[in-house]
Amino acid sequence: xxxxxxxxxxxxxxxxxxxxxxxxxxxxxxxxxxxxxxxxxxxxxxxxxxxxxxxxxxxxxxxxxxxxxxxxxxxxxxxxxxxxxxxxxxxxxxxxxxxxxxxxxxxxxxxxxxxxxxxxxxxxxxxxxxxxxxxxxxxxxxxxxxxxxxxxxxxxxxxxxxxxxxxxxxxxxxxxxxxxxxxxxxxxxxxxxxxxxxxxxxxxxxxxxxxxxxxxxxxxxxxxxxxxxxxxxxxxxxxxxxxxxxxxxxxxxxxxxxxxxxxxxxxxxxxxxxxxxxxxxxxxxxxxxxxxxxxxxxxxxxxx
Amino acid sequence: xxxxxxxxxxxxxxxxxxxxxxxxxxxxxxxxxxxxxxxxxxxxxxxxxxxxxxxxxxxxxxxxxxxxxxxxxxxxxxxxxxxxxxxxxxxxxxxxxxxxxxxxxxxxxxxxxxxxxxxxxxxxxxxxxxxxxxxxxxxxxxxxxxxxxxxxxxxxxxxxxxxxxxxxxxxxxxxxxxxxxxxxxxxxxxxxxxxxxxxxxxxxxxxxxxxxxxxxxxxxxxxxxxxxxxxxxxxxxxxxxxxxxxxxxxxxxxxxxxxxxxxxxxxxxxxxxxxxxxxxxxxxxxxxxxxxxxxxxxxxxxxx
Numbered sequence: 001x002x003x004x005x006x007x008x009x010x011x012x013x014x015x016x017x018x019x020x021x022x023x024x025x026x027x028x029x030x031x032x033x034x035x036x037x038x039x040x041x042x043x044x045x046x047x048x049x050x051x052x053x054x055x056x057x058x059x060x061x062x063x064x065x066x067x068x069x070x071x072x073x074x075x076x077x078x079x080x081x082x083x084x085x086x087x088x089x090x091x092x093x094x095x096x097x098x099x100x101x102x103x104x105x106x107x108x109x110x111x112x113x114x115x116x117x118x119x120x121x122x123x124x125x126x127x128x129x130x131x132x133x134x135x136x137x138x139x140x141x142x143x144x145x146x147x148x149x150x151x152x153x154x155x156x157x158x159x160x161x162x163x164x165x166x167x168x169x170x171x172x173x174x175x176x177x178x179x180x181x182x183x184x185x186x187x188x189x190x191x192x193x194x195x196x197x198x199x200x201x202x203x204x205x206x207x208x209x210x211x212x213x214x215x216x217x218x219x220x221x222x223x224x225x226x227x228x229x230x231x232x233x234x235x236x237x238x239x240x241x242x243x244x245x246x247x248x249x250x251x252x253x254x255x256x257x258x259x260x261x262x263x264x265x266x267x268x269x270x271x272x273x274x275x276x277x278x279x280x281x282x283x284x285x286x287x288x289x290x291x292x293x294x295x296x297x298x299x300x301x302x303x304x
Numbered sequence: 305x306x307x308x309x310x311x312x313x314x315x316x317x318x319x320x321x322x323x324x325x326x327x328x329x330x331x332x333x334x335x336x337x338x339x340x341x342x343x344x345x346x347x348x349x350x351x352x353x354x355x356x357x358x359x360x361x362x363x364x365x366x367x368x369x370x371x372x373x374x375x376x377x378x379x380x381x382x383x384x385x386x387x388x389x390x391x392x393x394x395x396x397x398x399x400x401x402x403x404x405x406x407x408x409x410x411x412x413x414x415x416x417x418x419x420x421x422x423x424x425x426x427x428x429x430x431x432x433x434x435x436x437x438x439x440x441x442x443x444x445x446x447x448x449x450x451x452x453x454x455x456x457x458x459x460x461x462x463x464x465x466x467x468x469x470x471x472x473x474x475x476x477x478x479x480x481x482x483x484x485x486x487x488x489x490x491x492x493x494x495x496x497x498x499x500x501x502x503x504x505x506x507x508x509x510x511x512x513x514x515x516x517x518x519x520x521x522x523x524x525x526x527x528x529x530x531x532x533x534x535x536x537x538x539x540x541x542x543x544x545x546x547x548x549x550x551x552x553x554x555x556x557x558x559x560x561x562x563x564x565x566x567x568x569x570x571x572x573x574x575x576x577x578x579x580x581x582x583x584x585x586x587x588x589x590x591x592x593x594x595x596x597x598x599x600x601x602x603x604x605x606x607x608x
Contacts, residue, residue, distance in 0.1 A: 038448060140467060140506075144342065147503045163444060165474070167467045170507045174497070192521050193478070199451045202444075203474045203519035210518035215507035217496050 010268060010279060013292040018301040021290060025265055027057035027240050031249035031272075032064060032072070034295055036198065040079045041271060043296025048081060050304050058087060059234055061247070063189035063224040063254055065092040065160035065205065068120035089234050091188035091205075091224030092117040095158045096125035097233050098186060098223045109153050111176050113169045113208055114160030114188065122158075130154065131172060136164030140171060150175040159212050159220065160188035161205040163196070174215040185216065189224030191254060195273075225258035235262075248295065250274055252286040265289050314572060314583060317596040322605040325594060329569055331361035331544050335553035335576075336368060336376070338599055340502065344383045345575060347600025352385060354608050362391060363538055365551075367493035367528040367558055369396040369464035369509065372424035393538050395492035395509075395528030396421040399462045400429040401537050402490060402527045413457050415480050417473045417512055418464030418492065426462075434458065435476060440468030444475060454479040463516050463524065464492035465509040467500070478519040489520065493528030495558060499577075529562035539566075552599065554578055556590040569593050 011017060028051055034044045048058055060072070060083060067075070069088040076083040095118055099110070104127070112118050112132040122129040130151060140148065154176040162169070177185050191204035209220055223229045235242050246265040249255020250272025259266035266288035270276055278284060279291060292298070315321060332355055338348045352362055364376070364387060371379070373389040373396075380387040399422055403414070408431070416422050416436040426433040434455060444452065458480040466473070481489050495508035513524055527533045539546050550569040553559020554576025563570035570592035574580055582588060583595060596602070 142467060142500050142506075144502050146501060148501075148506075163446060163471045165469065165471055167469055167507065170469070170511060174507055175504075190518070192519055196446050197450060197452075198448050200479075202446075202452075203471070203478050203515070206518040207474060207515045210514040211507070211511045214494070214510040214514035215496055 007285070007287040010288045010291045013267065013290040013297060013301060015301050015303075017290070018298070021246060021265060021267070022054075022302070024244070025056070025246045026244045027059055027238065027246070029059045029061050029245055029247045029259070029264065030295070031251070031255050032060055032062035035079060040081065041294060041296070043294070043299060045081055046304075047296050047299045050299055050302065057238060057240065058083070059089065059238070059245075060087060061089045061225065061230055061234070061258075063091045063191055063205070064194070065090060065095070065118055065188035065224070066115040067092065067117040068124070069093050070120065071117060086237075089230045090117065090121075091160065091230075092121045094223035094230045094233070095160070095186050095188050096121040096127065098221065098229060099127060099156060099184075100125050101233075104156060104184070107153070108155030109151055111151070111154045111157045111173055112160075113165065113173050113212070114158060114162045114205075118158055118160055118188065131169060133164060135169050135172065136166065138166065138168040140168050148172075148175065150179070152180055154180055154183060156184035156186055157212070158186045158188065159205070159209050161191075161194065162208050163202075165208050165211075170211060170215060173212055177212070177216045177218060185212065185218050185220045187220035187222045187224070189254070190222060191251075225254040226261055228258065228262045231258070231262035231264075252279070252284065252288075256286050256288045259288070260286070267292065269294055271295070311589070311591040314592045314595045317571065317594040317601060317605060319605050319607075321594065322602070325550060325569060325571070326358075326606070328548070329360070329550045330548040331363055331542065331550070333363045333365050333549055333551045333563070333568070334599070335555070335559050336364055336366040339383060344385065345598060345600070347598070347603060349385055350608075351600050351603045354603055354606065361542060361544065362387070363393065363542070363549075364391055365393045365529065365534055365538070365562075367395045367495055367509070368498070369394060369399070369422055369492035369528070370419040371396065371421040372428070373397050374424065375421060390541075393534045394421065394425075395464065395534075396425045398527035398534045398537070399464070399490050399492055400425040400431065402525065402533060403431060403460060403488075404429050405537075408460060408488070411457070412459030413455055415455070415458045415461045415477055416464075417469065417477050417516070418462060418466045418509075422462055422464055422492065435473060437468060439473050439476065440470065442470065442472040444472050452476075452479065454483070456484055458484055458487060460488035460490055461516070462490045462492065463509070463513050465495075465498065466512050467506075469512050469515075474515060474519060477516055481516070481520045481522060489516065489522050489524045491524035491526045491528070493558070494526060529558040530565055532562065532566040535562070535566035535568075556583070556588065556592075560590050560592045563592070564590070571596065573598055575599070
C-alpha cells in the first residue's frame with residue numbers, strides 16, 4: 001500500500017524496526033519541541049543521554065528565530081540538558097550563515113524584522129544589524145510632504161517572527177528591498193503559527209514574511225525548514241552525510257519535509273502539533289518513515 | 305497585431321475614436337486618482353462637468369478603504385467637485401455591502417483590521433464593528449499561562465489597509481477566523497502598495513491581507529477591484545449594464561482588470577502609477593481598450 005504521491009505510509013516505530021533505524025544513522029536531529037513551554041518533556045533527558053552514550057551525534061534544528069544559539073544553549077542548560085552552541089542550528093543562525101557563505105560584504109548593513117536572536121547572530125558573524133526590537137515602538141508620519149528615509153547601505157532584509165511588527169518596519173524593509181539595488185530578502189522560515197505560549201497558537205514568521213512578499217512583490221530566500229540550507233551547513237560541519245541522519249520532529253510541513261528534502265530518515269512524534277488522524281488523513285501527502293508518540297519511546301523500544 | 309493572451313494592444317485615445325467610445329457608454333467610472341494628494345488634477349473638474357452635461361452618469365470606485373463614502377463626499381466637496389455619497393463606491397462600503405447582500409446576521413460582530421472608514425460603513429449598514437484604530441496601541445502578553453481571549457460572536461473579519469497593524473490585531477483576527485465556526489474572511493482589496501503620501505509608495509492592504517492568509521491558511525473573499533463585486537452592486541443600483549460603462553483608472557492590475565472582468569470598456573490614464581513603457585512592455589498582459597495621458601484629454605478630444 002502506498003500513500004498519496006507514491007509515499008509509503010509511515011510505520012509505527014516498534015521494537016521490531018528500531019534497530020534498523022538506529023543502525024542506519026550516525027546522528028539524530030531534533031526540533032526544539034523536546035520541551036513544552038519551560039519544561040522538558042518527560043523522559044527526554046534520559047533518551048538524549050542514551051543516544052549520546054551509544055555514539056550518536058545529537059543536533060538541534062529549530063525554525064524559531066527569537067533566540068540566538070547562545071540563548072538556546074542557556075535554555076538547554078537551565079533544563080538540565082548539556083548541549084553546546086555548536087550543536088544548535090536555529091533559523092536566526094542560518095540567516096547569518098547564509099550571508100556568510102554568500103560573501104555578503106561586512107560593510108553592508110542588514111535590516112531585521114524579527115527578534116534579538118537574529119541581531120545577535122548577525123553580530124557574531126561580524127555584520128551590522130538595524131531594526132529589530134529597537135524599531136518596535138516607532139510610528140510613521142503619513143503627512144503629505146514627509147519622506148520616509150531608509151539606509152541605502154542595507155544590502156539584506158531578514159524577516160522572522162516579530163511580535164512587535166508594525167507599519168514602520170514593513171515600510172522600512174519594503175523600501176530597502178524595492179530601492180536598494182541587489183538587496184537580499186531572507187526569511188528565517190514561513191511557519192503559519194507557533195506555540196508562543198502554552199495555551200494557544202500565535203501567528204508565525206510566515207505572517208510577517210507574507211506581508212513583505214505582498215508589498216515587495218518578491219519571494220524570499222528561506223533558510224529555515226523545510227529549506228535544506230541548514231542541512232548543508234550542518235552536514236559539512238559534522239562531516240556526516242544527510243542519508244546517515246534521522247530528523248525527529250512534530251511538524252509534517254517543516255520538520256518531516258525538511259528531512260525528506262535533505263534525504264534523511266524521518267521520525268514524527270505525536271506530542272506536538274500533528275495528531276495521528278492528521279498524519280493518516282487522505283489529504284496529508286507528507287509521510288515520515290516512522291512515527292511514535294513521544295521522544296522517550298525510543299528509550300523504551302531500545303530496551304533501556 | 306494582438307498582445308499577449310490574444311488581447312489587442314491598447315489604442316491611444318484620439319479625436320478619431322473618442323466619439324465611438326463616448327456613444328457606446330452611459331456611465332464613466334473613475335478611480336479616485338482624479339486627485340493627487342490634496343489637489344484635483346488640472347482640468348478634471350471641467351471634464352466631469354462636461355460629461356455630466358452630456359448625460360453621462362459619473363461613478364467613483366476606489367479600493368481605498370480608509371475613508372467612508374461620507375468622508376469621500378466631503379473630500380470631493382472640499383476640492384470643489386459636487387459628488388454625492390450615492391455616486392461613491394469604496395472598498396470600505398463594499399465590505400459592508402457584502403455582509404448585507406449575504407444576510408450576515410445583525411447580532412454577529414465584525415472584527416476590523418483597517419481604518420475608521422470600514423467601521424463607519426459597518427455602522428451605516430447596521431453592524432457592530434470591533435477593532436480598527438482602537439486596537440492600534442494594544443500589546444500582547446506572551447507569558448506562558450496567559451490566554452488571549454477573543455469574542456466568540458465575531459462572524460466576519462474585514463481586512464484593509466492598516467497603518468496601525470500590530471500583533472494584537474493579527475492574533476485577534478486569526479483566532480476569529482480559525483476558531484469561530486463559519487467566520488468570514490473579507491479583504492477590502494489586495495493592492496501591493498499605494499501612494500499614502502505624495503512623495504512615495506507605502507505597503508498596501510495586500511500586505512495585511514497576506515499576513516492574515518499566512519496565519520489562517522485561508523484565502524479571503526475580495527470585495528474591491530479587480531473583483532467584480534462592486535460592479536454587481538452599482539450596476540443594479542443605477543440599472544446600467546456594465547457593457548455600457550467605461551472604467552477609467554491608472555492601475556492595470558486593479559482598475560483595468562476590474563473593468564475587463566466586469567465587461568466594461570476600459571481607459572487607462574498615464575497620470576498615476578502606470579507608465580507608457582509598463583503598458584507596452586511585452587511582460588504586461590493587461591491591455592485596456594484605450595489609453596491617454598490624463599483625464600482632461602477627454603475634454604480636449606471632445607472639442608470642448
